[in-house]
Amino acid sequence: MISMKNKSLVSIDDYTREEQLKILDLAEGFEKKPVQDILKGFVVATLFFEPSTRTRLSFESAASRLGAQVIGFSEASTSSVSKGESLNDTILTVSKYADIIVMRHPREGSARYASEVSPVPVINAGDGANQHPTQTLLDMYSIRKTQGTLNNLQVAFVGDLKYGRTVHSLTFALCNFNATFHLVSPEDLKLPSYVKQKIKDNKLEYYQYTDMNEVIPKADILYMTRIQKERFSDPIEYERVKNAYILRNEMLQDAKNTMRVLHPLPRVNEIETDVDHNAKAYYFDQAQNGVYVRQALLASILGVI
Amino acid sequence: MEESKTRKELQVSAIENGTVIDHIPAKSVFQVVKLLGLENCKEQILFGTNLESKKFGKKGIVKVANRFFESDEINKITLAAPSATLIVIRNYQVVEKKKVEIPDHIRKYVRCVNPNCITNHEKIPTKFLVIDKEDIRLQCHYCEKVTDKNNLFFI
Numbered sequence: 001m002i003s004m005k006n007k008s009l010v011s012i013d014d015y016t017r018e019e020q021l022k023i024l025d026l027a028e029g030f031e032k033k034p035v036q037d038i039l040k041g042f043v044v045a046t047l048f049f050e051p052s053t054r055t056r057l058s059f060e061s062a063a064s065r066l067g068a069q070v071i072g073f074s075e076a077s078t079s080s081v082s083k084g085e086s087l088n089d090t091i092l093t094v095s096k097y098a099d100i101i102v103m104r105h106p107r108e109g110s111a112r113y114a115s116e117v118s119p120v121p122v123i124n125a126g127d128g129a130n131q132h133p134t135q136t137l138l139d140m141y142s143i144r145k146t147q148g149t150l151n152n153l154q155v156a157f158v159g160d161l162k163y164g165r166t167v168h169s170l171t172f173a174l175c176n177f178n179a180t181f182h183l184v185s186p187e188d189l190k191l192p193s194y195v196k197q198k199i200k201d202n203k204l205e206y207y208q209y210t211d212m213n214e215v216i217p218k219a220d221i222l223y224m225t226r227i228q229k230e231r232f233s234d235p236i237e238y239e240r241v242k243n244a245y246i247l248r249n250e251m252l253q254d255a256k257n258t259m260r261v262l263h264p265l266p267r268v269n270e271i272e273t274d275v276d277h278n279a280k281a282y283y284f285d286q287a288q289n290g291v292y293v294r295q296a297l298l299a300s301i302l303g304v305i
Numbered sequence: 306m307e308e309s310k311t312r313k314e315l316q317v318s319a320i321e322n323g324t325v326i327d328h329i330p331a332k333s334v335f336q337v338v339k340l341l342g343l344e345n346c347k348e349q350i351l352f353g354t355n356l357e358s359k360k361f362g363k364k365g366i367v368k369v370a371n372r373f374f375e376s377d378e379i380n381k382i383t384l385a386a387p388s389a390t391l392i393v394i395r396n397y398q399v400v401e402k403k404k405v406e407i408p409d410h411i412r413k414y415v416r417c418v419n420p421n422c423i424t425n426h427e428k429i430p431t432k433f434l435v436i437d438k439e440d441i442r443l444q445c446h447y448c449e450k451v452t453d454k455n456n457l458f459f460i
């Protein structure tokens with residue numbers, strides 16, 4: 001019997017493959033029945049030291065639908081942090097008020113530290129550029145739901161593969177499921193070598209491209225990410241490549257029928273709005289799946305299921 | 306053999322009891338002194354640097370009278386001087402000689418290279434997993450970034 005009771009989730013690797021699958025299975029149950037009173041009497045703290053409205057609302061929706069009370073703050077300036085309180089003190093204080101802490105913080109490593117000082121479990125909702133494991137789990141959920149399996153898939157990542165933490169974490173997670181990786185990016189923004197090494201260590205394959213059109217017919221999943229101008233060492237290079245990484249509806253003609261387009265959102269212009277009505281567009285459903293996955297996490301870490 | 310030994314001894318005087326740390330990279334001698342907290346040590350300390358060494362080119366050496374280090378203390382210097390040899394002297398005789406060893410975990414005295422790491426912004430002792438002992442690569446327990454020997458700074 002797998003139990004995640006009191007088990008903080010800071011990095012996707014904190015949960016084994018079996019534990020990750022257990023969360024996905026539980027999330028399926030919440031998708032069927034999203035409103036349940038199983039967290040009545042529990043208090044969930046959402047501590048957002050930097051704003052991330054989408055993630056915070058998703059957690060708060062998950063907690064509310066299960067009957068929990070939510071306390072917290074949505075940016076550091078409205079909290080005691082702006083008065084110079086240490087992270088240690090904030091966490092220790094809040095842990096007296098809440099049964100679980102959901103935390104977003106601009107500094108890398110903050111969530112690991114919080115999980116070590118906190119007597120109540122901590123869910124990392126993003127620590128700087130480091131980890132955002134609930135995003136990874138909702139991505140996995142969306143992939144499994146649309147493909148019927150997580151195993152043996154052709155997964156294409158497009159855009160900024162160098163700095164995109166969602167891509168790195170999802171790559172690590174899919175290394176447990178025999179995926180083949182198709183990596184489409186400008187030269188400046190290729191997947192870091194330590195992530196590619198992880199793919200090799202698992203005896204899996206990856207292919208690198210600069211042209212998105214090459215991967216569309218092969219892919220089961222087309223995972224789009226945003227390309228930011230400030231990531232380029234040479235602004236001229238950005239101007240040269242920016243349009244090559246925009247997905248337009250007509251480009252999806254040769255895609256498999258079962259292929260789905262994912263994106264961690266918010267998007268800027270990397271997916272044209274004419275894609276939104278294509279049956280292959282899945283990014284808004286993907287965001288909705290986040291609520292079910294977070295319900296599964298809250299309920300299992302609080303030990304009620 | 307005997308002659309070369311004598312010449313070596315002349316470079317830095319011998320001690321009766323204590324510890325000799327030999328084969329320190331020349332540039333790291335003061336770092337080793339600092340890491341071991343010898344600045345405040347009341348015992349006799351002799352140190353030399355830029356000494357000739359066949360194996361290492363220029364090397365440094367530190368001799369501390371009447372001090373015998375625990376392996377925890379010695380582990381501290383491994384990052385600054387991975388090639389160092391530790392020699393325990395009693396009665397002018399070498400009683401023990403060993404290579405320093407890089408431990409699996411490094412705590413407190415190395416700074417994380419990542420400027421956005423929480424340990425560089427709050428009073429949190431650093432903690433690293435040593436992922437490569439030969440090349441010296443330390444993975445931060447908190448931010449997961451790797452600090453390597455080219456950006457190693459001691460706190």
Ligand SMILES: [Zn+2]
Nearest residue numbers: 417422445448
């Ligand atoms: Zn760090």
